Amino acid sequence: MTPAYATFGEVEAERRVASAPLSHVSIELGHLYMEDFQAGPERLREQFRHVAPWAETMRASWRARVPGGRARVSTCFLIDDYFSRFSTPSELVPMVLEAAAECDLTIDYLARESACAEADGVKLARLVEDRLVTDPPPGTDGSRPPVTETGWLCNGARSPYGGAVQVAMGSAQGWEPPAQNAKRRHSIFVDVELWDSDSRGRTWSCPFLAAVWQLLRLGMIRNDGELPVRPTPRGPSFPASWDELPAVVQLNPAAAPFSAYTTMSVLSPRFLPVELAVRTILSQVFVDAAVLRQVADRSGGEGIPLPDELVDRISYIFLGA
Amino acid sequence: MLVMGEVRTGLLQNSGEIPESLCQGVLGLLSGERVRISRRPIVYAVSPDQLTGVDCRLASAARARVRGVGTVLSRASVTGGRVLQGSSHIQVARAEADHRLSWSHYLARPGVVEVFGKMRVPDLADGFADSGAWNDCLDLGSVSERFMDAVQASPLLDRKAPFRSARTRLRWVAVAEEPGREGPGIRFTLGRDRVRTLRLVLPDGFTPDVVDFCEDLALHDWLLTTLLVIVERARVGTATRAEVTAKLAPAVDHLLHLWMPAARLDDGFAPLWEALERRPGFSRQWQSLVARVRDQIAINTLALLREAGGW
Amino acid sequence: MLVFAISDKGGTGRSVTSSNIVYRRALQGSDVCYLDFDFGSPTAGAIFSVSSAARGTIQGGMHGYFEGRIADPHRIDIWAETDREGLRAKPPGAGQMVLFPGDEGGGEFSTVSEEMLRRCVRLFTRLEEEFDLCLVDLSAGRSFAAQMALAATARLPGVPFRWLVFHRWTRQHIIAAHGLVRGRQGLLAAGVEHGHDEETLADHIRFVRTAVLEPDAAELEGLRETQKAWLNECDRELRELARRYGVGRTSMLGKIPLDPVLQWREQLISDEDVLSSQIANAETVAAFDDLAKKIVDDSAWEAL
Known part of the structure; x- marks a missing residue:
């Protein structure tokens, strides 16, 4: 008798990871805060006028890169409804769309900032926080838990502080500078506040939510292997309350997918420190290896190799007035 | 590598x-x-x-x-x-x-x-x-x-x-x-x-x-190590039968059924386990210990039955 | 189970009694360990006659662990490393007996940081997995070590713990022991601050009288009648005082008779010290044995 081989599989022993539809690039046309809104529609039109040629350049460069020129490019726009609430979707969204149209820009997707904290009952910010793997200072040998200050994340070793353990009659310590782990001779030490909390609970910081936003646009977040946010097609009108607006609304039915291999954001230089913080955070997020593999396989299949490191898939244009 | x-x-x-x-x-x-x-x-x-x-x-x-x-x-x-x-x-x-x-x-x-x-x-x-x-x-x-x-x-x-x-x-x-x-x-x-x-x-x-x-x-290895300690502490032959049984009981309740070497492993690793079974002989030592535990408990049960006059 | 040994005043024989409890418990078949939390004076190694740790260890002990310099504190298998010939062979059926010494040259800490507290919680949790009894020897008086113990146990609701307060049978010691438990910033007040329930915590504290000279002891045979009468009167007064201060019989777990061996050479008392060389008294060993049993006997710890 020949030997018989049995194969045996168990559903719950295997991991399944949903894959996201992906564009080549996701272009963020703007990010609207209360102060921009208060400055009136002219400010918005001015911003779109500045952005339009850069968006077109990006589009053209991808068309040149993709065989057959069939570049999948989607655009998005983020409105802050997390740190301050102003106006209503029914009043604000048409104004934004109108201003964009005047500059020949199409906004494919509209997102709410609070969706980066929690969307459809999934606490996205928590998911990402759990996936932080802190950048270890030299001498980190695994024997002790990673040094963390609750609610903060840095790119090196902080200065020793007065509260460190001291033994009676032991020798005292003087001041020492902080140090960047990946420094080249000199340090650029960055320490980012991820959240703070008060009696009402935890408030995520702007850079942390912006990091979640980047990960969403890169299609890198999963909850139980599922995509936590799927764009919802727009209805005939926009609701009167932000809470009723879906996390991500698809405004253009013909749009390329929301998530993309790469992202590009056109921003005012006042966001430079925020984006430095975002990169500090993103370079310490451990993305699900299965998701990374999916994306790499897909892009490889299209003949578009992607950089291994997530932060290298993100680009910016900082535009002064 | x-x-x-x-x-x-x-x-x-x-x-x-x-x-x-x-x-x-x-x-x-x-x-x-x-x-x-x-x-x-x-x-x-x-x-x-x-x-x-x-x-x-x-x-x-x-x-x-x-x-x-x-x-x-x-x-x-x-x-x-x-x-x-x-x-x-x-x-x-x-x-x-x-x-x-x-x-x-x-x-x-x-x-x-x-x-x-x-x-x-x-x-x-x-x-x-x-x-x-x-x-x-x-x-x-x-x-x-x-x-x-x-x-x-x-x-x-x-x-x-x-x-x-x-x-x-x-x-x-x-x-x-x-x-x-x-x-x-x-x-x-x-x-x-x-x-x-x-x-x-x-x-x-x-x-x-x-x-x-x-x-x-x-x-x-942990199962074997732990069972060895339990059997050693039971002081078989020195302590009373009731004491020995009490000390051995947790092994019966919690450990004995867990022994399943190479249960989930890829077939390619079978030769490695087989080598370990020859020397140091994991399963041999385990089975001998298990037999000892069960014998002790059986003897104690018999003694209890006899005391109860049921025999 | 975690057992914390503390005294208000020094010289109560807290460390030597605790060490002997641990030793007796090991002989009774339990896995035990002894943690030297007397950070200002880490000398527990001397009692167990482990000369390499007589003044603390140089291999990274309690201090190094709490300062975060090492991952695991150095552990000493007393059965294997003690210098005393008579203790070196673990009797059949006896449990593990492990000493966690402090660092040589280590000092008292200046604060209890959140980091230290987390390390303490981790240490207690891990030892609880491995040992039936973990005896934590704190220093005399209010200390950061005691504060840390209270804070850590408040975070470990699933881990049973008990406190032993050692005091000598004198007026001053009785008052001091009461103060350490119920006084300002005593164990109960500090415990409540860290999240313990006062009544429950109080139920987990018992007193141990040390160096007790009973008025009817054999040593007092030669005394004059007037001296005996005076001693009896003193003892009665102390009992009355102890009762008033809540340090009386009901809250007492045991008493250790005055024994020259304990006074002059703080050491483990083996059965051999009693039977062959006869340098120690049988009553002393009986008292240790009794304490070692009562410490884990729930009926001795029923609510008062």
């Missing part, structure tokens, strides 16, 4: 074995990630993979200063709802740069530690296998234990373990078979302080199954 890891094994701090339904809560160390469970031939639940960053010396047998930077890949698992393991490992690779890169570079290579300068595989393999008492060198065991601690601290566990037992440590190192060096094989050494070392020479290079194999071996 050079892969090294450390598995720590201990008793889950709960009065009874935990049901499958509790495994998600106990091992769900990462939100948004499911605990994987397999049920045949024994319930085995494993946490999502976790990463820990390191930048430190790697132990070198020649006491050279070797610096490595990268991430350790870890997971925690519960077998039979009863035995907890923390397991960590790294693949050692040579760094292309001569300085430390941005952290995102290392995070893109989970479970890889890059060493600067020339990489001498035998030197690092020997160094790691012996590095128990070395300070300031990569300590995979502590990483594994922290994930065990996180599981043991779960509010879902009642912390009323049926007996006390020490965690065991299995440090393993795997290298590829190379012409002119030793052929494929396995060397298992029992050390002091519940430290065991395992050295593997693999013909086909590294696969995740190697980690499964090391965890499986660590599990069975």
Whole structure:
């Protein structure tokens, strides 16, 4: 008798990871805060006028890169409804769309900032926080838990502080500078506040939510292997309350997918420190290896190799007035 | 190729074995990630993979200063709802740069530690296998234990373990078979302080199954070690029969049914287990102990029956 | 189970009594360990006659662990490493007996940081997995170590713990022992601050009288009648005082008779010291044995 081989599989022993539809690039046309809104529609039109040629350049460069020129490019726009609430979707969204149209820009997707904290009952910010793997200072040998200050994340070793353990009659310590782990001779030490909390609970910081936003646009977040946010097609009108607006609304039915291999954001230089913080955070997020593999396989299949490191898939244009 | 890891094994701090339904809560160390469970031939639940960053010396047998930077890949698992393991490992690779890169570079290579300068595989393999008492060198065991601690601290566990037992440590190192060096094989050494070392020479290079194999071996070594202590403490022949039975009972309740060597392993590892069964003869020693435990309990039952006059 | 040994004043014989309890418990078949939390004076190694740790260890002990310099504190298997010939072989059926010494040259800590507290919680949790009894020897008086013990146990609701307060049978010691438990910033007040329930915590505290000279002891045979009468009167007064201060019989777990061996050489008393060389009294060993049993006997710890 020949030997018989049995194969045996168990559903719950295997991991399944949903894959996201992906564009080549996701272009963020703007990010609207209360102060921009208060400055009136002219400010918005001015911003779109500045952005339009850069968006077109990006589009053209991808068309040149993709065989057959069939570049999948989607655009998005983020409105802050997390740190301050102003106006209503029914009043604000048409104004934004109108201003964009005047500059020949199409906004494919509209997102709410609070969706980066929690969307459809999934606490996205928590998911990402759990996936932080802190950048270890030299001498980190695994024997002790990673040094963390609750609610903060840095790119090196902080200065020793007065509260460190001291033994009676032991020798005292003087001041020492902080140090960047990946420094080249000199340090650029960055320490980012991820959240703070008060009696009402935890408030995520702007850079942390912006990091979640980047990960969403890169299609890198999963909850139980599922995509936590799927764009919802727009209805005939926009609701009167932000809470009723879906996390991500698809405004253009013909749009390329929301998530993309790469992202590009056109921003005012006042966001430079925020984006430095975002990169500090993103370079310490451990993305699900299965998701990374999916994306790499897909892009490889299209003949578009992607950089291994997530932060290298993100680009910016900082535009002064 | 050079892969090294450390598995720590201990008793889950709960009065009874935990049901499958509790495994998600106990091992769900990462939100948004499911605990994987397999049920045949024994319930085995494993946490999502976790990463820990390191930048430190790697132990070198020649006491050279070797610096490595990268991430350790870890997971925690519960077998039979009863035995907890923390397991960590790294693949050692040579760094292309001569300085430390941005952290995102290392995070893109989970479970890889890059060493600067020339990489001498035998030197690092020997160094790691012996590095128990070395300070300031990569300590995979502590990483594994922290994930065990996180599981043991779960509010879902009642912390009323049926007996006390020490965690065991299995440090393993795997290298590829190379012409002119030793052929494929396995060397298992029992050390002091519940430290065991395992050295593997693999013909086909590294696969995740190697980690499964090391965890499986660590599990069975722990079972054997723990049962030996229970039998020794029972003072068979010296203490009264009732005392002996009372001391042996937890073994019957909680350990004896867990022995299933190579249950979940890829067939490719069967020869390695078979080699260990020949020497030191794991299953032989286990079966002899189990027989002893059962005989003692049977004798005591007979004595009780006789006392009760039922015989 | 975690057992904390504390005294208000020095010289109560807290460490030597605790060590002997641990030793007796090991002989009774339990796995035990002894943690030297007397950070200002880490000398527990001397009592167990482990000369390499007589003044603390140089291999990274309690101090190094709490300062975060090492991952695991150094552990000493007393059966294997003690210098006393008579203790070196673990009797069949006896449990593990492990000493966690402080660091040589280590000092009292200046604060309890959150980091230290987390390390303490981790240490207690791990030892609880491995040992039936973990005896934590705190220093005399209010200390950061005691504060840390209270804070850590408040975070470990599933881990049973008990406190032993050692005091000598004198006026001053009785008042001091009462103060340490119920006084300002005493164990109860500090415990409540860290999240313990006062009544429950109080139920987990018992007193141990040390160096007790009973008025009817054999040593007092040669005394004059007037001296005996005076001693009896003193003892009665002390009992009355102890009762008033809540340090009386009901809250007492045991008493250790005055024994020259304990006074002059703080050491483990083996059965051999009683039977062969006869340097120690049988009553002393009986008292240790009794304490070692009562410490884990729930009926001795029923609510008062």
